[in-house]
Amino acid sequence: MKTVGIVCFRNDLRLADNLALAAAVQDCDFVLPIFIWEAKDSWAEGGASRWWLHHSLCEFSRSLKELGAKLIIAKGNFKSTLLPLTSELKATRVYWNRRYDPFGRREDAEAEKALQATGVLVKSFNSSLLHEPHLVLTKSGGPFKVFTPFWNNCSTRIDIEDIKRPPRSITPPEAAIASLSVGDLALEPKIDWASGIRAVWSPGEKGASEQLEVFIDEMLEHYQYGRDIPSTDQVSRLSPHLHFGEIGPRQVWLAINKACVGASKSSELRKSADIYLKEIGWREFAHHVLFHFSDTADTPLHAKFKSFPWRKDDMQLKAWQKGQTGYPIVDAGMRQLWQTGWMHNRVRMIVASFLTKHLLISWHEGSRWFWDTLVDADLANNTLGWQWASGCGADAAPYFRIFNPELQGEKFDPDGTYVRRWCPELNKLPSKWIHKPWKAPKDVLESAGVELAVNYPEPLVDHAFARVRALAALDSIKSRD
């Protein structure tokens, strides 16, 4: 009797280092790859993510075809799509890589139970994290809530020797299985707003590995300094590829360490590599925190923040979203996000601090906006980042840490290259004033063609005022746990 297996793909759209796929190909005579587009109650993929997913699925489907298989596309509930398919195919095995987000865990658990009840063997694997979240615990048995001890605990026991290579070929079942096309999922925007995104990204496994290679060859050595200069993009830009599983953290880990072979511990390359791997560690940490505290996407980890006096101000929220706050570094970041689906991490921290501390608008508004506009929107990373920046989450920045957007701009974009790129109306301002046009002398503004409140806004709030207001608001919830 020949064995038929089904491999379910989700955010693991790659052939290499894909444990579920590798096991299915090894165990089964016939393998059916399927992608099920599930309807989600909340946190359904945003516009930019959907654009990415469309193209990633097209790429993945193409590369499966080269191995002889056809990616089946279906739409619906995970369990109730899978169950009839197993009986139709007489499949006795189902494979997938485990999900660790609340929705995914729930759906997978239900499907596993139902499949097992019908005698189907379910085999699941970890292809998206370096560790199983339930295996990284403090001495007292609880999850870590602070990054450094977390990373000290688990970065030292990562031992990756080799990764699974892509299968040479896949033999599909003989029966013809109905499938939608990728286009039928209607993931692409109806009006084409994605040109700016298209120009800078290549979704898919090939794009991911090329990006990793470029990062290692051209940027890794000076990453420790370059990573903070947003005009240079000396960063990996792997986040969307990692989110959709076009590359996995094990592959990144191995490649970075291979690039350091022969480099001494104190070399700049090795130092930079460790700082970069620590960012992979933050990704890991975020996923573990969401695993252990599964309501944090909607609820602050620190309970006292439930009573924080957030302001509701749609005008100011819109100004922030559109990059019209009057603080150039903030506006540049928000426009980069809108136009390219991505923002440099240094600038993410600045704009998040600005929304939650200067405007006192809830981190929920920020995480929702990022969710819709980022190509790398990831529930775990997005949640941790916003809770961290606003002070209510794991390893939160102390509440008094309020970024001064003027100083941050001058420190990390000293000649204003980043601001000039995304706020062209400020292009002619001298560097001295590029991060504080409201302070510039009249004649300087005039000769640069900048008219405050006409072609570039006045600051939405005064920094000194906003700082005092934020401190007072934070003081009002002090020790109210």
Add this chain to the structure above:
DNA sequence: TGAAATGTTGGGGCG
């Protein structure tokens, strides 16, 4: 993975 306020120090101008 801050910034502002406050404290300390030491060189130089000046009577």
Add this chain to the structure above:
DNA sequence: ACGCCCCAACATTTC
């Protein structure tokens, strides 16, 4: 020569 003051420059603390 000496003390006094000013104020960068740097360090510490506070928010």
